[in-house]
Amino acid sequence: MKILTGNDLQSGAVTWWDGATWSLHVEDSADVGEHGEDIAARENAARRVVSPYVIDAEQSPDGIRPAHIKERIRALGPTVRLDLSLKPADADAGMWVI
Amino acid sequence: MYQYDSYDQALVDARVADFRDQVRRRLDGSMSEEQFRPLRLMNGLYLQLHAYMLRVAVPYGTLSSAQMRMLGDIADKYDRGYGHFTTRQNIQYNWIKLDEAPDILADLASVEMHAIQTSGNCIRNTTSDQYAGAAADELVDPRPYAELIRQWSTFHPEFSYLPRKFKMAVIASETDRAAMRLHDIGVQIVRNAAGELGCAFYVGGGMGRTPMIAPLIREFVPLDQFITYSEACLRVYNRHGRRDNKYKARIKILVHEIGKEEYSRQVEEEFAHLLTQGIEPPTAELERIKAQFADPAFEAGASDALDRSDPDFALWIDNNCVTHKQPGYIAATISLKPVGGIPGDASSDQIRLMADLARDYSFDELRVTHAQNIVLPHVKKADLYTLWQALDVAGLGTANLDQVGDIIACPGLDYCSLANARSIPVAQKLSERLAPKQQEIGELKLKISGCINACGHHHAGHIGILGVDRKGVENYQLLLGGCEGADTSLGQITGPGFDEDGIVGAVERATDYYLAQRENGERFLDTYRRLGMTPFKEAIYAPNSVKNGEPANG
Numbered sequence: 001m002k003i004l005t006g007n008d009l010q011s012g013a014v015t016w017w018d019g020a021t022w023s024l025h026v027e028d029s030a031d032v033g034e035h036g037e038d039i040a041a042r043e044n045a046a047r048r049v050v051s052p053y054v055i056d057a058e059q060s061p062d063g064i065r066p067a068h069i070k071e072r073i074r075a076l077g078p079t080v081r082l083d084l085s086l087k088p089a090d091a092d093a094g095m096w097v098i
Numbered sequence: 099m100y101q102y103d104s105y106d107q108a109l110v111d112a113r114v115a116d117f118r119d120q121v122r123r124r125l126d127g128s129m130s131e132e133q134f135r136p137l138r139l140m141n142g143l144y145l146q147l148h149a150y151m152l153r154v155a156v157p158y159g160t161l162s163s164a165q166m167r168m169l170g171d172i173a174d175k176y177d178r179g180y181g182h183f184t185t186r187q188n189i190q191y192n193w194i195k196l197d198e199a200p201d202i203l204a205d206l207a208s209v210e211m212h213a214i215q216t217s218g219n220c221i222r223n224t225t226s227d228q229y230a231g232a233a234a235d236e237l238v239d240p241r242p243y244a245e246l247i248r249q250w251s252t253f254h255p256e257f258s259y260l261p262r263k264f265k266m267a268v269i270a271s272e273t274d275r276a277a278m279r280l281h282d283i284g285v286q287i288v289r290n291a292a293g294e295l296g297c298a299f300y301v302g303g304g305m306g307r308t309p310m311i312a313p314l315i316r317e318f319v320p321l322d323q324f325i326t327y328s329e330a331c332l333r334v335y336n337r338h339g340r341r342d343n344k345y346k347a348r349i350k351i352l353v354h355e356i357g358k359e360e361y362s363r364q365v366e367e368e369f370a371h372l373l374t375q376g377i378e379p380p381t382a383e384l385e386r387i388k389a390q391f392a393d394p395a396f397e398a399g400a401s402d403a404l405d406r407s408d409p410d411f412a413l414w415i416d417n418n419c420v421t422h423k424q425p426g427y428i429a430a431t432i433s434l435k436p437v438g439g440i441p442g443d444a445s446s447d448q449i450r451l452m453a454d455l456a457r458d459y460s461f462d463e464l465r466v467t468h469a470q471n472i473v474l475p476h477v478k479k480a481d482l483y484t485l486w487q488a489l490d491v492a493g494l495g496t497a498n499l500d501q502v503g504d505i506i507a508c509p510g511l512d513y514c515s516l517a518n519a520r521s522i523p524v525a526q527k528l529s530e531r532l533a534p535k536q537q538e539i540g541e542l543k544l545k546i547s548g549c550i551n552a553c554g555h556h557h558a559g560h561i562g563i564l565g566v567d568r569k570g571v572e573n574y575q576l577l578l579g580g581c582e583g584a585d586t587s588l589g590q591i592t593g594p595g596f597d598e599d600g601i602v603g604a605v606e607r608a609t610d611y612y613l614a615q616r617e618n619g620e621r622f623l624d625t626y627r628r629l630g631m632t633p634f635k636e637a638i639y640a641p642n643s644v645k646n647g648e649p650a651n652g
Binding site: 007009010011012013014044047050051067068069070073074077078079080081084 | 124125127131145146147148149150178192193194195196197440511512513515517520522523526570571572
């Protein structure tokens with residue numbers, strides 16, 4: 001599947017296109033198919049996101065998982081500071097990245 | 099230490115106001131990201147893997163207590179309670195909000211700090227010896243000359259759009275503690291046969307994807323001409339440096355391609371021309387700067403006695419303290435490398451504590467080192483035990499300077515958008531694995547980069563590690579034999595790479611082999627240089643531990 005990601009203009013936070021707006025959680029991502037570039041251009045122009053781009057991902061039993069490790073780390077947060085990640089209570093969250 | 103005059107302060111304040119307006123225009127939509135990006139980068143604001151990252155300049159690594167305290171306060175007020183000290187003697191914050199960035203710059207300006215020229219193709223923050231002004235072996239304090247470079251290079255109109263970024267280092271000791279020859283320009287203050295002080299210029303060094311050791315371009319430039327000579331070096335580079343290929347745009351490529359003789363010839367020609375133009379700053383300005391780096395009021399006759407009865411304290415003295423030029427004093431390094439910790443990170447509370455301790459025990463002064471530690475440069479030996487106790491309680495008393503646990507590591511793929519692999523987890527595992535052998539191993543500089551840009555200085559590590567992306571999987575190359583000192587050398591790759599656990603085992607095998615083979619007094623680097631790569635490689639890739647380059651039981 002293809003999903004769309006970028007950063008929030010004001011906070012810089014990693015965001016994911018859920019089909020209608022931008023979510024902090026990769027699990028909310030919508031499959032944008034062939035429309036990613038069009039959505040990215042529209043959202044970028046509206047200043048709702050910075051530098052959006054399309055990435056490959058797969059629908060795993062545990063949810064949507066970006067194909068590349070860099071995007072998985074973006075989706076989680078720094079693996080060495082899980083307390084600052086989106087899953088601070090999950091001590092094994094880092095394993096999801098690898 | 100240097101204090102801003104009205105020109106410095108006005109310049110920094112004006113930049114804050116400019117950036118505040120630029121951020122406002124970006125947020126209200128009157129400026130696109132394409133228009134805004136170069137402006138934010140000129141103020142050290144990057145968009146990294148998880149958020150905006152602000153890189154704050156620490157000129158030649160020198161900080162006052164008030165500045166250090168502000169860095170701690172910024173970590174709490176605008177970030178997530180910590181900062182990361184970098185290999186360029188700066189500090190970075192990882193979780194900055196765009197609309198708050200101008201307020202941070204204003205807070206920094208209130209303590210004579212900024213983030214100007216911490217990004218972009220300009221002359222970056224000048225680095226120096228972390229023991230400057232304290233070292234027993236220095237000819238003079240190099241920082242006034244680094245400060246003069248700062249003033250000359252700040253907003254220099256001719257050098258704001260160089261072919262590529264440009265890094266300078268200034269030292270004044272025979273012992274190079276600033277990796278001087280791995281900079282675009284390395285300046286070493288020397289004394290000539292006539293007893294006069296001047297500068298030796300090394301030009302065209304650097305790490306990155308094409309590591310090079312800077313050749314000596316000129317043995318002696320009089321101190322009252324060193325800005326003019328620097329300008330000549332930059333002008334030739336700016337004229338001929340490649341702008342068509344960013345990977346060949348650094349000055350090291352130019353010097354290598356046209357040869358140091360031709361580069362020197364052009365610099366001499368330009369230098370002769372510039373001498374007729376009178377561009378050197380007035381001597382009075384240098385003297386004004388030098389006066390601000392005068393020695394603090396050391397106590398005459400201070401005792402050199404140290405009570406070493408506490409073994410942990412004695413170990414810390416032996417490992418983390420160096421001789422001071424003033425009897426009765428010592429320069430103490432605070433390691434930001436606890437066992438299993440994140441190299442270079444310090445919490446806001448730790449940052450403020452170090453500020454307070456500098457105020458109480460080091461004449462209000464601290465230094466950031468390129469090895470991502472903090473130095474209290476002027477500690478009276480009589481105060482040392484009290485100081486160490488305060489550090490130890492706060493997790494800042496680790497006794498491992500220049501040892502295998504004192505690992506340089508870039509932020510890597512945990513934070514950096516350029517990285518290919520994570521550096522920090524590898525550093526943490528190595529730190530934990532090798533901690534029991536650390537004292538036995540002795541001096542061993544271990545440096546880890548998460549990509550070829552080499553922010554972790556892996557080329558200069560006695561043991562270096564480079565993280566690469568192998569078909570979407572982190573992989574780590576091992577290098578041996580690098581060194582950043584007076585005998586600068588570049589590490590050589592051992593062979594096939596390893597996965598995250600495998601690289602830990604490989605480094606351990608290299609250190610075990612060293613321990614088995616070393617002769618009297620040899621450091622790891624000495625043994626490696628004596629024996630060469632082959633036996634180390636055989637030990638690292640021994641059949642019972644590695645199969646086809648991959649760890650079998652690493």
